[in-house]
Amino acid sequence: MKESIPLTWRKIPDRYRLIGSLCKNCNGYYFPARHVCPKCRRKGRIESYQFSGRGRVFSFTEIHAAPAGFEDQIPYVMAIVELAEGARCTGEIVDVLGKDVQIGDEVEMVFRKIQSNDPEGLIHYGFKFKKVKR
Amino acid sequence: MVGIVGYGAYVPKYRIKSEVIAKVWGEDPDRIKKGLGINEKAIASSDEDAATLAVEAAKIALQRAGIAPKKLGALYVGSESHPYAVKPTATIVAEAIGATPDLTAADLEFACKAGTAGIQICMGMVGAGMIEYGMAIGTDTSQGRPGDALEYSTGCGAAAYIIGKDAESLAIIEDTHSFTTDTPDFWRRNKADYPSHGGRFTGPPAYFKHVKAAALGLMRKMNTKVEDYDYFVFHQPNGKFPRAVAKMLGVPPEKIADGLLTPNIGNTYSGASPIGLANVLDVAKAGDRIFVTSFGSGAGSDAFSIKVTDKIKNREKGKPVSEFIAHKEYVDYATYAKYRRKFKGM
Numbered sequence: 001m002k003e004s005i006p007l008t009w010r011k012i013p014d015r016y017r018l019i020g021s022l023c024k025n026c027n028g029y030y031f032p033a034r035h036v037c038p039k040c041r042r043k044g045r046i047e048s049y050q051f052s053g054r055g056r057v058f059s060f061t062e063i064h065a066a067p068a069g070f071e072d073q074i075p076y077v078m079a080i081v082e083l084a085e086g087a088r089c090t091g092e093i094v095d096v097l098g099k100d101v102q103i104g105d106e107v108e109m110v111f112r113k114i115q116s117n118d119p120e121g122l123i124h125y126g127f128k129f130k131k132v133k134r
Numbered sequence: 135m136v137g138i139v140g141y142g143a144y145v146p147k148y149r150i151k152s153e154v155i156a157k158v159w160g161e162d163p164d165r166i167k168k169g170l171g172i173n174e175k176a177i178a179s180s181d182e183d184a185a186t187l188a189v190e191a192a193k194i195a196l197q198r199a200g201i202a203p204k205k206l207g208a209l210y211v212g213s214e215s216h217p218y219a220v221k222p223t224a225t226i227v228a229e230a231i232g233a234t235p236d237l238t239a240a241d242l243e244f245a246c247k248a249g250t251a252g253i254q255i256c257m258g259m260v261g262a263g264m265i266e267y268g269m270a271i272g273t274d275t276s277q278g279r280p281g282d283a284l285e286y287s288t289g290c291g292a293a294a295y296i297i298g299k300d301a302e303s304l305a306i307i308e309d310t311h312s313f314t315t316d317t318p319d320f321w322r323r324n325k326a327d328y329p330s331h332g333g334r335f336t337g338p339p340a341y342f343k344h345v346k347a348a349a350l351g352l353m354r355k356m357n358t359k360v361e362d363y364d365y366f367v368f369h370q371p372n373g374k375f376p377r378a379v380a381k382m383l384g385v386p387p388e389k390i391a392d393g394l395l396t397p398n399i400g401n402t403y404s405g406a407s408p409i410g411l412a413n414v415l416d417v418a419k420a421g422d423r424i425f426v427t428s429f430g431s432g433a434g435s436d437a438f439s440i441k442v443t444d445k446i447k448n449r450e451k452g453k454p455v456s457e458f459i460a461h462k463e464y465v466d467y468a469t470y471a472k473y474r475r476k477f478k479g480m
């Protein structure tokens with residue numbers, strides 16, 4: 001599958017810095033970014049918002065059958081993270097196995113390679129999460 | 135004058151012990167450990183590279199400096215393991231820390247001293263009033279040929295320095311001096327996976343000659359002597375060379391202890407003397423003076439005379455090097471080979 005360079009490029013700031021949306025009308029936070037607030041619709045006042053990157057594990061699973069391009073990374077942990085601001089996003093938890101993770105664990109964003117398998121293609125970077133030691 | 139407004143270091147979590155590598159190649163582990171002075175080295179995970187290491191270090195430097203990333207007028211990333219052959223690492227780092235788009239950025243290469251070369255460029259730009267703040271990063275995920283002596287030493291790590299005006303600095307850079315010649319001690323041709331080196335030739339005519347000349351040159355220029363400094367950081371390709379050069383210069387062992395991390399994380403190349411300096415800044419007091427001398431094969435050395443100010447208390451805002459060193463997990467040779475993509479066809 002040939003990748004779309006413009007599509008990759010458009011998503012770089014959001015993926016690199018965890019930029020989503022904040023609705024100034026209802027104080028709702030969204031990731032990925034939205035153009036329209038799903039609650040307020042036309043009354044919404046959507047702004048770009050960079051998340052702090054802090055959050056908690058809402059749910060997680062250890063991946064053993066990886067999608068194409070991620071095969072050499074198994075096993076790895078994918079989680080739904082509830083960000084401190086309220087939005088939920090999906091991301092990998094790095095440097096751990098499933099046995100090391102519990103629901104509610106505190107995590108923070110890290111910057112990692114997402115996919116880089118094609119030796120002549122682009123290296124895709126973006127956010128993942130790391131457990132915060134307590 | 136100019137100085138260090140913020141600094142940050144990052145060392146990845148995984149470690150491999152020298153004896154594990156020695157066993158694979160049928161070498162005597164004690165001979166290797168004693169000969170090289172390296173117990174274990176830090177290795178990056180399969181989803182880390184010189185760019186991601188740089189970003190983690192840069193974020194800590196920004197926390198300590200307490201400045202908005204957009205205030206950076208320049209960003210230089212020094213490495214010999216830039217992820218792309220063509221496509222600047224500095225653009226990736228600048229975007230990831232939110233410093234884009236109003237800044238100049240470029241990648242630097244000078245074996246293990248590309249990071250300190252970046253510090254000098256930023257010193258010049260801040261000193262000339264071209265920019266308010268500049269960031270220089272030394273980062274590497276270097277590789278040694280499997281079975282080569284280098285395989286025991288090549289580690290992964292990064293450190294970032296924000297250079298700004300002296301009044302805002304947690305440490306003032308009093309002066310710098312460099313020594314550069316064409317010395318073929320270590321090289322890697324385009325498309326070669328691993329570097330080649332001159333074996334014993336990497337010692338006296340390369341490392342020792344350049345480190346000594348830069349260090350003595352700076353002390354002569356400033357009219358200072360070893361006794362004027364509380365800490366020394368030397369480039370550390372292994373655990374042995376920095377101890378030997380300290381002895382040659384008359385530096386007592388206790389003054390190099392805090393800046394010598396290679397025995398526990400390996401030679402992090404462009405990150406090596408910058409991470410050593412970060413570990414010294416983590417413990418130094420206001421008024422302390424630090425002498426740093428990097429070395430890059432090829433060859434050259436940059437020496438710096440640094441004086442800690444009372445703004446050093448800003449270090450509390452960032453994670454110290456010691457936490458990264460303590461937070462570790464050992465891997466076996468097969469996992470290491472997979473993470474560092476040493477298998478053919480990967």
Ligand SMILES: [Zn+2]
Pocket residue numbers: 023024025026027028037038039040041044045
């Ligand atoms: Zn709304």
